[in-house]
Amino acid sequence: MRTTNRVMSGWQLFCFSVLSVPLAMVSFAIVSFAPTFYAIDMGVGLAVVGAVFMFGRLFDVFTDPLIGALSDRTFGARGPRVPWMLFSFPGVLLFAWLLLSPPDGVGPVYLFCVISGYLLFVTAFDVPYSSIGLEISPNVHERSVLAGTKAVFQILGALAASLAPVIIGAQMGLSLRTLALAFLITMPVAMAFFLIWAPRQQSREARTRLSLSTAWRNCLQERAFRRLMIAFFAVQAANAMTVGLLVLFVSHVLNAPAVVGQMFLLLLVGTAVFVPLWIWLSSMIGKRRTWTVAITICAGVLSGCYMVGAGDILLMQLICIGLGACMTCDAVMPTSMLADIVARDEADSGHPRAASYLALKNAASKMAFVAPMGIAFPILGLAGFDKSGVNGPETFGILLFFFAGLPAVLRLAVAGYLWRRAGDVTVTTTPA
Template identity: 80%
Template sequence: MVGFAVVSFVPTFYAIDMGLGLAVVGAVFMFGRFFDVFTDPLIGALSDRTGGRRGPRVPWMLVSFPGVLLFTWLLLSPPDSIGPVYLFCVVSGYLLFVTAFDVPYSSIGLEISPNVHERSVLAGTKAIFQILGALVASLVPVIIGAQMGVSLGTVALVFMMATPVAMVAFLIWTPQNTYRVAQPHPSLWGAWRNCLRQSAFRKLMIAFFAVQAANAMTVGLLVLFATHVLQAQALVGQMFLMLLLATAFFVPVWILLSRKIGKRRTWMSAILICAVVLAASYSVGAGDTLLMQAICVGLGACMTCDAVLPTSMLADIVAQDETDSGHPRAASYLALKNAASKMAFVAPMGVAFPILGLTGFDKSGANAPETFGVLLFFFAGLPCLLRIAVAAYLWRKLEDRVVDAPAT
């Protein structure tokens, strides 16, 4: 819930309502994205090396939990008069403590079950609750009918009341994995190198990065596409809502299909279906609302598979490596995956937006047909090509036995 609010509402709130300006806020959040790329692998490796009665994950969660509460409140309920230094410090603290909490927490999801299919169920269940949280955050401004500052304060208040209850429930009922730890632990660099040496992990990350970059370009340009191609700016919120709902609805579909035909083949199917959906974008014109709604449903349906099955496949890889090594390594693997995901989501800002700017694209006015062609290429054409290439790569390079070992 908070993560969606931070991505969707907080930058605009600080830039416009708090008066810091788009350039300052954009620079702070871009720094935060790159900051995460370095802190994720570091915290992942340190978590894997942590000992104690509660295992390598819970100590990190307990230590970072107060910081998560504090900086979430400071970020969503700032004082009336702040400057760029306040935003920089609060964003940095928020990202650091959330990373220190979330990487160990999410690692438990990779480790908690030895059953291949159940790993997909766990990943899918987590995805559904993430989507529900995003929906709640998106509906708060509508339900209370208040300004963005009040809405964000409401989200913060709900978070402060609900999260301690969830934390207690987690500590009471979530089982912990136990390890046959071999000594000595590898160095931090050695831990990352051991992960990157795994051929299956490297192949999975190449495919995951390319698909996430494709998704980032499509989602990042959806507003511009709906505004200038569909010419229905008022329907942008509806488009995102349909995409989110389709994402939640199709989680069980992909999980059941993966049990029938395997995770790799299921993900390839979703990748190719999404390529077909993206190709249909070239048929959208002004006022083609029904076609655009169908495209948003198709995108949401496929993107949920992009999130759930790579995580489940990673759990299979981690389980085998931890069995062979005797060391907990889930956090290191997951942190490297998170870093790849965050770098992929820089694609719209680092590639598409600058090239659109060079072609003279006007966000508020008329554009030449060739400029619309560039927008279509980054919204649908390039993502479609990336997906076809990834499907071919998965077919040739990743073996089923690596990510669909027999359930135990």
């Protein structure tokens, strides 16, 4: 592995990572607020919204690997992959606004078109951008610093999104419109910082040019990558169900819709505060064991949701902090383990495949998003879930099962899988 001197100043580190703030802000709003907003506030319906988001994500799953493979072979005057970012930038702005600030009376056709457009353009922008972060420095430690800084900026963006309902109030439509406006202002500024002051990446052609299918096949033939993706997909599905249903759980089980934003804020605070703990623990017991510990603890936290009743604000606050603390490990450890796999593979093969690996990982994450949209929402709709709050014990039981019960079971299964498959999901690298 290359261990040359570090090449990025603190200012350059900032200028590269700041793009993560507006991207994370919109992504958090779409995952956490938009489904419930369209289903209930806009009157589209839970089952219809679930189906639209599911098909939009499935479409995105196919475009991610394609854009990743094409990005691996794209070179421009400003460096590899940047042409993709410049091409997709206007589309990201347009469809983010249309999705978060819809006109009155829109239906499922509008929702399907704008969610598909946004996911396509943001994939074409974010896959190349994130891949540059894996390759921009030849120094192994500096790559870790860059990844950590980018994660912090992502948390800041998600925190900004979660604060909107708290500051503005419980009116979700106004909150989403405010976030859309903030995105239109901050995204061009962050892009300018990136283009002007972020360090240029050196062009690096592969020793030989592979077909797209061969590039994907080579990634998937890496056993450690396959095993890691199985565990990552299951945990992401569990997280998607919990986060995607948090609005409904707080509004109808806790019976406190006014504190929805507060609960998201506490979840993100837990995410930010516990990052150093997981990094320290991984240096003591290893990445796989650290992730297994976090997965198991989160299953215990989720079981506490069965004790939540109307008005149990303090208990729900503690649960949200605990969920955030564990979910940050779900992001950091798999990414770090994937970086080990990518570094070893590129050193052995001589092919720049970072974007292909990253895109396949993103595809797994987006497939996991189907869990709440394609399963939980339609089943709740068929069970007669009433947005007015007049629901029987059976309906609340279904909501609780998808919010906490099934995610806890998935997490425990993954913990056992990681324990048994230690050698398959761990890659040993030589320290810098």
